[in-house]
Amino acid sequence: MPLVDSPTRWPVTATKTPFTGNKTSVRTDEVQLPDGSRVHRDYQVHPGSVAVLALDERERAVVIEQYRHPVRHKLWEIPAGLLDVPGENPLHAAQRELYEEAHVKAENWRVLTDVYTTPGGSDEAVRVFLARELSEAEGERYEVFAEEADMRIARVPVAELARGVLDGRLHNTCLALGVLAYQAAVSGEGLEALRPADAPWPARPFPS
Structure with missing residues (x-):
């Protein structure tokens, strides 16, 4: 039988919630273990995120360089963002982020993978999409500010990004997951075997 994570x-x-921020908070739970003992667990409460591996006809991915203050690095990433609205359809959120961060739209969408980024310290769940058949978005570019104002955008072959992940040059979670999952899909059952873009997501349920 295949392995499966179980709720x-x-x-x-x-x-209790000792800290509440703009988008996330910190919660402390007293948890009763199976043996009857109790422990305290602190973790970040997170609304969830989406990310997009957007590939053009030459198998180049749209990537963005952005400053990330907690790790004091500028990281190359794939377009990503928070699920700002409770119950928001993750596909719609991914399409919005691709437009806002790269001014690109895509006609073909699939789910690459669903993950919990840091389950030992956060309940953040991320859905990573594969987007293909790209074209420039219509209208004016989205106005950026703060860290986003310093972003650089590039298109890089997926194979080159995978080498960067394995060489230790690229460290962003969603980028690494996206490019490695893509390569696994291509070398396995193929992209058409990927889940549809509106596949259920128990970690962040949304109306069908």
């Missing part, structure tokens, strides 16, 4: 809820006997 499980250990009892929470007490909870």
